[in-house]
Amino acid sequence: MLSRRNPQLNRHGELIHLLSIEGLPKSVLTQILDTAGTFLSVNDREVKKVPLLRGKSVFNLFFENSTRTRTTFEIAAKRLSADVINLDIAKSSTAKGESLLDTIANLSAMHADMFIVRHAESGAPYLIAQHVAPHVHVVNAGDGRHAHPTQGLLDMYTIRHFKKDFTQLTVAIVGDIVHSRVARSDIHALTTLGVPEIRAVGPKTLVPGDLAGMGVRVCHSMEEGIKDADVVIMLRLQNERMSGAMLPSAGEFYKSYGLTPEKLALAKPDCIVMHPGPINRGVEIDSSVADGAHSVILPQVTFGIAVRMAVMSTIAGNQA
């Protein structure tokens, strides 16, 4: 899918679209995290808005529903002073048979400057990025099972905020990894940022076998997986993506892989617990853990806005 030059970067190596964390150099990731730190402090001001995207139009194109991600992109764009247009695409032209590229061509004729795209098909944001005018930027807000790069970046921001240094950490990603674009983006980002031990924890049916090739330690036992971890990233059990009998039942899953206080006690005492949301209490995570002292699930949401502001302002400032 990737052409010879990474389509996210211009010839100076600057980010012009954010499609996947895979293939992005550490310097680009670090710069986004640093920029996000600046935007986080904008929330403390009397005027919680900066004019970087004033006069620009950001189109939220969610071919797949997600209220939360769409809302955080909308807030981020508005804090950058952009005009935000939300398209309920599932109910509009696509339903009438218009092709993806025709939809994009029409919206481009309405002077769009940036598309935030979520699509059930892996690679859809790449296709769009290859067909937009040079001044138009594309952000992947989740494509199929492939990537969710802004979630990956906000997870990295959260880890750096609480743990400072990536190079001494053990990070366990637990649950439905096979369906998770978040897990894939996290693994690429953690690897690029120098995390020495990344573990993928879950039953054989939900952990892809090729992960070992990415330098990930695959653990089918929860105890082995979270022992001495500094960071535990729980994933949502994606019932809507399950086909066939990949799991005996949600109850069985909770018994083996649900994060309870007892299992969390195996991790480091200052371990942080993350989750991309929405959480299924009593399915992958116990309520007392989700609301407990180790949980940083709500700070993740706050950081997510600053990270999305950083991504949008970075790509908007770079020329194709």
Place this chain on the structure above:
Amino acid sequence: MLQLDAESLYAQLLAGVRPLLKSGAVLVGVWSGGAWLAERLQRDLGLPGGEKGYGVISSTLHRDDFGARGLASGTDPTRLPFATEGQHIVLLDDVLYTGRTIRAVINELFDFGRPASVTLAVLVDRGGRELPVSAAFSAAKIALPATQKLSLDRQADGRLRFSVTGADPRAAAA
């Protein structure tokens, strides 16, 4: 070759800023050169509050060349450890040139509240203004061609030094 002694200019700035300090005025330095000046003036003028007595301001989020140059990387974020509402503020910068940085930082400042007044003091006014901005005090006024860049560095021992880079077309013509 132009020589500017940053240390003796700083001594003049120290004397020039004193009368600008209305009652309760605070220093705010423009990142990065102006921030060094604010830090040092805070100490040398014996102003209250120590480290939390002066502010640092960045032009990054309000720059007018964002569309052409993108986000500046490597700038510190704005840090104003006091309420700016109703406050007299003395803004400090190393070099005053087009006035665009000052326009941007005044916008940034107003995102935090409405100051009572904003006064500007600089080490060097190099001319070339493109906006109606002027300094209440400048330790030196010089004319530099647009091809040259004047920048302030802070050495390991804390001493300040100016350097001029780029060709002077007048020298080539002579």
